[in-house]
Amino acid sequence: MILPDFSLVRVLVVGDLMLDRYWFGGASRISPEAPVPVVRVENSEERIGGAGNVALNLAALGGTVDLLGYAGEDEAADALERLLAAAGIRGHMERCPTVATVTKLRVVSRQQQLIRLDFEDGFGHLDPAPLVTRFRALLDETGVVVLSDYAKGTLASVQEFIAAAREVGKPVLVDPKGRDFERYRSATLLTPNLSEFEAVVGACSDEAEIERKGLELIARLNLEALLVTRGEHGMSLLRPAAGALHLQAHGKEVYDVTGAGDTVISVLAAALAAGRPLADAVALANLAAGIVVGKLGTASVSPEELALAIRGQRAPRRGAITLVDLLAVLEPLRSAGERIVVTNGCFDLLHPGHVHYLEQARALGDRLIVLVNGDGSVRRLKGTGRPVNPLAHRMAMLAALESVDWVVAFDGDTPRDEICAIRPDVLVKGGDYRDIDAIAGHDCVLAAGGEVRILGFVDGHSTTRLIETIRNG
Numbered sequence: 001m002i003l004p005d006f007s008l009v010r011v012l013v014v015g016d017l018m019l020d021r022y023w024f025g026g027a028s029r030i031s032p033e034a035p036v037p038v039v040r041v042e043n044s045e046e047r048i049g050g051a052g053n054v055a056l057n058l059a060a061l062g063g064t065v066d067l068l069g070y071a072g073e074d075e076a077a078d079a080l081e082r083l084l085a086a087a088g089i090r091g092h093m094e095r096c097p098t099v100a101t102v103t104k105l106r107v108v109s110r111q112q113q114l115i116r117l118d119f120e121d122g123f124g125h126l127d128p129a130p131l132v133t134r135f136r137a138l139l140d141e142t143g144v145v146v147l148s149d150y151a152k153g154t155l156a157s158v159q160e161f162i163a164a165a166r167e168v169g170k171p172v173l174v175d176p177k178g179r180d181f182e183r184y185r186s187a188t189l190l191t192p193n194l195s196e197f198e199a200v201v202g203a204c205s206d207e208a209e210i211e212r213k214g215l216e217l218i219a220r221l222n223l224e225a226l227l228v229t230r231g232e233h234g235m236s237l238l239r240p241a242a243g244a245l246h247l248q249a250h251g252k253e254v255y256d257v258t259g260a261g262d263t264v265i266s267v268l269a270a271a272l273a274a275g276r277p278l279a280d281a282v283a284l285a286n287l288a289a290g291i292v293v294g295k296l297g298t299a300s301v302s303p304e305e306l307a308l309a310i311r312g313q314r315a316p317r318r319g320a321i322t323l324v325d326l327l328a329v330l331e332p333l334r335s336a337g338e339r340i341v342v343t344n345g346c347f348d349l350l351h352p353g354h355v356h357y358l359e360q361a362r363a364l365g366d367r368l369i370v371l372v373n374g375d376g377s378v379r380r381l382k383g384t385g386r387p388v389n390p391l392a393h394r395m396a397m398l399a400a401l402e403s404v405d406w407v408v409a410f411d412g413d414t415p416r417d418e419i420c421a422i423r424p425d426v427l428v429k430g431g432d433y434r435d436i437d438a439i440a441g442h443d444c445v446l447a448a449g450g451e452v453r454i455l456g457f458v459d460g461h462s463t464t465r466l467i468e469t470i471r472n473g
Helices: 052-061 075-086 129-139 158-167 194-201 207-221 260-273 278-292 303-310 323-335 352-362 375-382 391-399 416-422 442-447 463-471
Strands: 010-015 017-030 037-050 064-072 090-096 102-109 112-119 144-148 172-175 225-229 235-239 242-247 340-345 367-373 406-410 426-429 451-454
Touching: 010 052, 010 129, 010 260, 017 064, 017 075, 037 052, 037 075, 037 102, 052 064, 052 075, 052 260, 064 075, 064 129, 075 090, 090 129, 129 158, 144 158, 144 260, 158 172, 172 260, 194 207, 194 225, 207 225, 207 235, 207 242, 225 260, 225 278, 235 278, 242 278, 260 278, 278 303, 323 340, 323 367, 323 406, 323 416, 340 352, 340 416, 352 367, 352 426, 367 375, 367 391, 367 416, 391 406, 406 416, 416 442, 426 442, 442 451
Parallel strands: 010 064, 010 144, 017 102, 064 090, 144 172, 340 367, 340 426, 367 406, 426 451
Antiparallel strands: 017 037, 102 112, 225 235, 235 242
16 A cells, blocks of 8 residues: 655535534532533633534645635634634635524533534525535646535535536545435445445345445446445445455544544545545545544544554554653644643642543643653652652553543653653643743743643642541541
8 A cells, every 4th residue: 555645635625614612611510590510611622623624634634625615704704714724724615694604612521511502504595606606616726526514505506516526527525414315416436434324225234235235326326436434344345347345444442433434535535636546545544544533532644644554553552651652653643733732740649630630631632641750759849758659550540541641751850851852732730830930841832832821720639638638547
């Protein structure tokens, strides 16, 4: 398998644009007005959602991406436009004053989503002519078209997009939605997951039935091929002129399947745009799916990660790790645009205050690294009798937390050298600090364009008081 030069490709993505918003905070009491938790919002985050996640995956590969869709004349569209520009995506929004930008607001406490609020009017009633005109203008420079359907109405006239692209010989890949696949007639390829496929053709008992029903669907819809993604069973490529290609899944540790379909279609599109045969492009997309399901949250894959996968190598798993190995792991993650967060501490006796604090820190980015004082460092800071738990035990406890990706030990009085080597996007410390100038490594982080954040601790939790209580009986 050969890794294409994705920097030479250009892909046009059309679909439902969305803004994902997250409000994070603690929920420690029930409202007196109604039996609902009260969340004290401590920080927030905005992300590109919907069809934009396909564009993000393509941008992470290093390709040139054009993203076309509807948005409102509102503040959410302004935010989405800024996010697209920051990600290097060429956003082409058809902004309409009569509709709201699709926005999903999630309120999250301790990594548990409490509620989701959706703001949307739908786009199906809009005149598609202006969007189709912009689409035609972008076709000449693109190699492959991806139609990402979330049933919000942008692709209500999907046949006009398919016909326009096929007229000029551009492949059209469709991530379908719903049970009406007839509307995607004459596309090059559809990429339904197994449940979506079976909702259209009926239940399939084995691969032979998937093949038979898939080929019937291809003939009925005048497609060139069909790619059925099957989760832990891999994926099946079906073509009338060639035998079925069934690929086994590569993901051995599955943490999250969120966005895996977007990764598959983006890698597939980029590989085809780079001139790779369909079977090779599918094999590469299958490798990418195996990588992305090993990450928490909606994620993307970098060329460096794909290169490792082609050679049969994988990045070290989450948990305790050396600084040297960590730096090697972080390189492809940075290339994929992931946001790295670092915090540090002794964490002698892990208590609820620590857990909440680390959850808050993790919410500020995509990966959380915890730097832990070695035993000698703890003794110098805390005195004889500390630590209660040796370094290996403290690292194992931290590594077991869902919010923590990697744990690294340091022997100095401060982790400044380690922080300067990592260069995190966000350096986090607890509320016992008031001035960021007192935080070790702050200068390196700020010089590299990162930020330093001070978070509050949960009241009533202290390792020192806990140890005193235990010793005093």
